[in-house]
Amino acid sequence: MKAHRSVQWGLTCTVAALCSLASGPSAQILAQKSGVTGRITLSSAPPEPKIVRITSDRKACGSQVLVSPIEGENGGLKNAVVRIVGMKDQSPADFPEPVMDQLGCLFEPRVVLVAPGQQLDVLNSDGTTHNVHTTSKANPGVNKTMPKFLTKIMLRFAEPEVIPVRCDVHAWMHGVIVVAEHRYYAVTLSDGSFTLPSLPDGVYTLEAWHPELGARETTFKVSGGVAAGVHIVF
Ligand SMILES: [Cu+2]
Numbered sequence: 001m002k003a004h005r006s007v008q009w010g011l012t013c014t015v016a017a018l019c020s021l022a023s024g025p026s027a028q029i030l031a032q033k034s035g036v037t038g039r040i041t042l043s044s045a046p047p048e049p050k051i052v053r054i055t056s057d058r059k060a061c062g063s064q065v066l067v068s069p070i071e072g073e074n075g076g077l078k079n080a081v082v083r084i085v086g087m088k089d090q091s092p093a094d095f096p097e098p099v100m101d102q103l104g105c106l107f108e109p110r111v112v113l114v115a116p117g118q119q120l121d122v123l124n125s126d127g128t129t130h131n132v133h134t135t136s137k138a139n140p141g142v143n144k145t146m147p148k149f150l151t152k153i154m155l156r157f158a159e160p161e162v163i164p165v166r167c168d169v170h171a172w173m174h175g176v177i178v179v180a181e182h183r184y185y186a187v188t189l190s191d192g193s194f195t196l197p198s199l200p201d202g203v204y205t206l207e208a209w210h211p212e213l214g215a216r217e218t219t220f221k222v223s224g225g226v227a228a229g230v231h232i233v234f
Helices: 016-022 025-034
Strands: 036-041 050-053 064-067 081-085 099-103 106-108 111-114 120-124 130-134 143-146 152-155 161-167 174-179 185-187 193-196 202-210 214-223 226-228 231-233
Touching: 036 226, 081 193, 111 185, 185 193, 214 231
Parallel strands: 036 231, 099 120, 111 174
Antiparallel strands: 036 193, 050 064, 081 185, 081 202, 099 106, 120 152, 130 143, 130 161, 161 174, 202 214, 214 226
16 A cells, blocks of 8 residues: 555644543543544545446346446545554454455445455356456465356455456456455445544554555544544545
8 A cells, every 4th residue: 555645634632621521431431332433535526437338248237337436425435445554453353244246247345354364255146257356466366257156256365465356357347355454444434434443542543545546644643542533535
């Protein structure tokens, strides 16, 4: 991940009354249970989807496919990968049931998180032939044809890496498999929001990386179990 210069959106606690409220015991318990939440936003509206006209395979793909490499709702940026940089806690991640489907001739989700060694289910829900083709450096490559009768394959990647995946049958199909270094990773939802596991008090560097937009960083503080300023704008 290429790191760009940091953009700092500090919302550190400056009002004494608010600080004491936010850092009280109940706030700490809440923060520990709910994790660190934040948001990645776009400074302008996302571009319109690209329209791919389908000339063959219409039964599976329809007459056209809308491809949205950059998307989001309500000012948010979807499918950004956020992580804590330089995390000392290297305890392994265990993301909930990573799945990447091939649905409507698109990878869904477009970006998926998996831990080293964790099983990733790659599905084919389209009733047509797809081809899962990764471009890896740290892990062995995958180039697996999935005819319509092969509705699921299971993949595992040993090494942390950002792995582009494409389908050689449908040239517009692009996705990313992120093999995380540790458990402090998340992928943003449509509104740009994300939740990371709770963090001990301290100052942290947050990176947001998007396949089309690159990487940006910010720093934020966790104080009394409460995180503030967990926000990056692209
Ligand atoms: Cu395909």
